[in-house]
Amino acid sequence: MISNSAQFELMSEFRAKCKKHNLKMTPQRVTIYQELVKAKDHPGCEDIFERVHKKFPDISLDTVYRTLSTFADIGVINQVEGYGEAKRYDPNTGRHHHLRCLKCNSIVDFQDTTFNNLRIPKSVEKSFVVNNIKVILEGLCKECAKK
Amino acid sequence: MISNSAQFELMSEFRAKCKKHNLKMTPQRVTIYQELVKAKDHPGCEDIFERVHKKFPDISLDTVYRTLSTFADIGVINQVEGYGEAKRYDPNTGRHHHLRCLKCNSIVDFQDTTFNNLRIPKSVEKSFVVNNIKVILEGLCKECAKK
DNA sequence: TATTATATAAGAATTATTCTTAATTGCAAG
């Protein structure tokens, strides 16, 4: 549950960030944002569309796609795994970790002892059977960092 | 570079795992597997299709999709981020981590101090600008674990 | 070598996402 005051604060931050990025406050944007904040299930575009559609029958699916993507760009929300891209595969089944470039989408393997030896938190063990731990460092590869 | 003997061993393991899962050794499967082992770029189905197609002009795209998916199911290769699924979003922009159920695709947030404080390896810093560290525990949620 | 369950190619179908265009609307300036 989110308290009323927390909800209010979230909304002000949202408005501030939109203003900062010259995004107009449209009812579609407000509704989509509020609907996502309510969600506990890391929904997809179609999910949000269905929920928003009840209160806002004229909204188009395209607007939901565009709006969520814009929100993620300016950092008011985050995209989570999967990323809506094509499937990709790795022949290396041994323990290793990934650097993922957010710009060119390259994925590079790396090794790290600390990451190899992470322990599963006790609290998690009670509610989840863990098969594997993935550590993904997201950012920019050397080439993309050069702008 | 993979040595000849390592390559040979990989191939025997591959054959063994296929046999164990009652998968026939077809030339398509062998070629697709070998092509993936050669790849260093975590390729997608289309990528593999293009590479295999040169040596095997009659192979169908569907076979590549099906075969890679089967291989991942029996664990000879792994699927990596993204997962070829629809985009999903998270309104929580604060630091947290995810449990991802491989069966029902649910994603649940969790907190962990150790994971919050992971350090970026020195070796990575030289070649990559890290924006954020993601820790994802993959496995089965309580409901799915009950089978 | 004959049998049979499995795997394949081909193309249709489905799903996810983006693009195009014309109409609409926030919002800043007067």
Add this chain to the structure above:
DNA sequence: CTTGCAATTAAGAATAATTCTTATATAATA
């Protein structure tokens, strides 16, 4: 409070990614 315009939207077409259907071919086993 009106006006003007750039930003935003709805609608549907277009594209991309993936899966399904079906008839044919083929590994593996007897």
